[in-house]
Amino acid sequence: MPPVTTRQVVTVRDGTRSAANRTTAAAPPGARTCAGRRRRAALGGGAENSTVRNPGGSPSQPPAGAKWAVGPTAGRTLLALGVLLTAHPPDRLSAQISIHVSAGARYTSTLVHDSLGIDAIATRPRIGPAFTAGVSTPLEERWSVEALLDFSTSGLESSFDGATTDLGTLGTLAFAVVVQRSITGPLAARVGIGVLKELPSEDQGIFRSGAGTPAALATLGVAYRLPITMRYGLALDARYDAHRFSTPALAEVGFEPRWVHRVAVAVRAGGP
Secondary structure (H helix, E strand, O other): OOOEEEEEEEEEEOOEEEEEEEEEEOOOOOHHHHHHHHHHHHOOOOHHHOOOEOOOOOEOOOOOOOOOOOOHHHHHHHHHHHHHHHHOOOOHHHHHOEEEEEEEEEEEOOOEEEEEOOEEEEEEEOOEEEEEEEEEEEEEOOEEEEEEEEEEEEEEEEEEOOEEEEEEEEEEEEEEEEEEEEEEOOEEEEEEEEEEEEEEOOOOHHHOOOOOOOEEEEEEEEEEEOHHHHHHOEEEEEEEEEEEEOOHHHHHOOOOOEEEEEEEEEEEEEOO
């Protein structure tokens, strides 16, 4: 039975002061403490999450069956960490995106060929260096997709009646999207499409009116990863591409666009 408390109540009415005794039952032990905790918890005070300390100052063990809740600050921290791990997993970027470069030599077929009587006139690039840089990411097992930037440069010459005329240098810049499939072991094949732009060093001859608009490009190739250097990502790369060639100067004199074929052999480093 709870203890009984007697207290005197003083009231003042119409200037007359009177006193009376009132008997009340005391609240059960701990009732006020529990009510205060519930109130602070409802207002976000975190009473349910507060650590109970014994007189010695060390945290005491929670009652049997009690469950720890995550406080607001810890909850926000865990949420932010979860978002960061989902958006940027530690190994996902390095596992899915790879960078590769290559350097080699390229042969380009004749750009213009025509016959004037018994003599033939031809304009062709010499064999020159070729460089590529690209990024790749896997699609599914054995398949990947690449974005390639290709640059090559070579001397340009024109031959007629046994004489050769130097026309400066001709650079080409190409961008292509390529799909690659691993065939077996270190051998892979690729096919893609893109665009190519000629970059002549001088506005003369067939480029006297400029190089014209970029041309559509189709490309295919094979790569063989060298087993003895697999840890360094070295591979032999053979590429073929074709595009239709024309210039404003050629169009003015009635030349039709001509298919130009290019073959490159290079050493490739990095990539899948």
